[in-house]
Amino acid sequence: MQRRDFLHTLLAAAGSTALGAHATVSADPTAAAFAAAQASHPWTLGYVGLQQDAASMALNVQGRMPAGLAGRFYRNGPARHLLGGERYHHLFDGDGMVQQYTLSDQGVTHRGRFVRTEKFLADSAAGHPVRAAFGTNPPGAEAVTAPDAINVANTSVLQHGGRFMALWEGGSATEMDAQTLDTRGPRVWSPDYAGMPFSAHPKIEPDGTLWNFGISSSAGLLSIYHIKPGGDLAAATSIKVPDIAMVHDFAVTERHLVFLLPPLVFDRDRAEAGETFLDSHVWRPELGLRVLLLAKDRLDAPQWFTLPAGFVFHIGNACEEKGVVRLDCIRSPSAWAATTALKDLMRGQYAEKEHTAVALLELNPATGQAEQRLLPLVAEFPRVDPRIVGRTYRQVFTAARVDAGDRPGFDAVMRLDVATGAHELYRYGREVMVEEHLFVPRPGSRNEGEGWVMGTALDLARRQMLLSVFDAQHLADGPLVQARMDRVMPLGLHAIFVPA
Ligand SMILES: [Fe+2]
Numbered sequence: 001m002q003r004r005d006f007l008h009t010l011l012a013a014a015g016s017t018a019l020g021a022h023a024t025v026s027a028d029p030t031a032a033a034f035a036a037a038q039a040s041h042p043w044t045l046g047y048v049g050l051q052q053d054a055a056s057m058a059l060n061v062q063g064r065m066p067a068g069l070a071g072r073f074y075r076n077g078p079a080r081h082l083l084g085g086e087r088y089h090h091l092f093d094g095d096g097m098v099q100q101y102t103l104s105d106q107g108v109t110h111r112g113r114f115v116r117t118e119k120f121l122a123d124s125a126a127g128h129p130v131r132a133a134f135g136t137n138p139p140g141a142e143a144v145t146a147p148d149a150i151n152v153a154n155t156s157v158l159q160h161g162g163r164f165m166a167l168w169e170g171g172s173a174t175e176m177d178a179q180t181l182d183t184r185g186p187r188v189w190s191p192d193y194a195g196m197p198f199s200a201h202p203k204i205e206p207d208g209t210l211w212n213f214g215i216s217s218s219a220g221l222l223s224i225y226h227i228k229p230g231g232d233l234a235a236a237t238s239i240k241v242p243d244i245a246m247v248h249d250f251a252v253t254e255r256h257l258v259f260l261l262p263p264l265v266f267d268r269d270r271a272e273a274g275e276t277f278l279d280s281h282v283w284r285p286e287l288g289l290r291v292l293l294l295a296k297d298r299l300d301a302p303q304w305f306t307l308p309a310g311f312v313f314h315i316g317n318a319c320e321e322k323g324v325v326r327l328d329c330i331r332s333p334s335a336w337a338a339t340t341a342l343k344d345l346m347r348g349q350y351a352e353k354e355h356t357a358v359a360l361l362e363l364n365p366a367t368g369q370a371e372q373r374l375l376p377l378v379a380e381f382p383r384v385d386p387r388i389v390g391r392t393y394r395q396v397f398t399a400a401r402v403d404a405g406d407r408p409g410f411d412a413v414m415r416l417d418v419a420t421g422a423h424e425l426y427r428y429g430r431e432v433m434v435e436e437h438l439f440v441p442r443p444g445s446r447n448e449g450e451g452w453v454m455g456t457a458l459d460l461a462r463r464q465m466l467l468s469v470f471d472a473q474h475l476a477d478g479p480l481v482q483a484r485m486d487r488v489m490p491l492g493l494h495a496i497f498v499p500a
Helices: 003-014 029-038 042-047 118-126 268-272 336-347
Strands: 054-058 060-063 071-080 095-104 107-114 156-160 163-167 174-176 183-186 210-216 221-227 233-240 256-261 264-266 281-283 289-295 298-307 311-321 324-332 357-364 369-375 379-383 395-400 412-417 423-427 432-441 451-459 464-471 481-485 495-499
Touching (some): 029 042, 029 336, 071 107, 071 156, 071 451, 095 118, 107 464, 107 481, 256 311, 256 324, 298 369, 311 336, 311 379, 357 379, 412 432, 412 451, 432 495
Parallel strands (some): 379 432
Antiparallel strands (some): 054 107, 071 095, 095 107, 156 163, 163 174, 174 183, 221 233, 256 289, 311 324, 324 357, 357 369, 379 395, 412 423, 432 451, 451 464, 464 481
């Protein structure tokens, strides 16, 4: 008997006993565990997910919108965690929904639409997942024919060269209409690179030049995209990397590209044995955290550095000073969050095993030496002023965890001075789950950090979403303006702001 048929038999036998107002019996073990946890773990509200697009809704605005601040705040994230009674096993599996908060002197409105990827349409038509996901191989899943067959477009958004795109990392960027959020389809940069991985963390330099990368795990390839300010491809190339790792983000400087390769290494045998993509990776701490430095004009001449083993999702920024490359990242002692905690989350479970820290790195190409300094700050989602990407910088804005209690995620937003380690915080409180906050330059300003910090959060007590805007240099004073929405959206990943 197929597992799916077996589960349906179980479901029929179990009947439909209600467990509570927000829980239903499911034969799917992940769905059943999550439903059981909902009554006692309010934080699970952020991970219930949605089944439908979110129609336009006005927010209740408290405070006054700063003069000069108008535009659209977009956030992407996994939003359909459950389909046909089957719940995905990992936070990164669900179909992407792009949310759009429109800010103007008329107020704030919100809407959200699922990205109509090939996978979203195939799964929707079947009524249950029929395509593999990052951490879930559904029973009886179709063979994966191409990266875009399993593209969920659920990680970030990009506005560049007149195009608006939802980003994943294992396949194409997906073009959308920035206003209606209609899906247009995969962005093809060149025929050779059609359908190739394009990461969710492209870097746009001050002149509009975009750099990005993609990891083709089974081929052991790192692809690099160099895209002109107008959106056309200048060049794309791929280099072979030994022991290819899970790499989610990278950094640029004026002369270099920087990749941090955690020792979470792809194992082809595991993949061929039918493990999920995530579980096809093996933690090999003996490799250390490898750092790959590539000169922009010599992509064929890699320079390698090694740091103590650790896992990194995100890098804030990088720059070069007197020949030394300096960068900040968010580091964990192991890949526990990626491999375990984000699976536990989908079953409604949370255990505090390890936390992130801010790491300040220095790479000296002349000596081959790499150094790391850790700051005891629990943070994630580092963002910087877009005007100083790859240039000398001091300020990084992050979500932070100060006193969140017995639940996952963040309860504060932070501004960190990477030169001194000084930081300023605004604490939302234990009952508010904080998503990524980004920096928006004030029109007409010139200096780094002149502008606003903007981000969303889930108020668990009031079952509302908050969109808050702070003066970036006075976070501790609290929001200048805060808009509340009487519905809960799934907690997501990355955001951008597109000025009006
Ligand atoms: Fe990310």
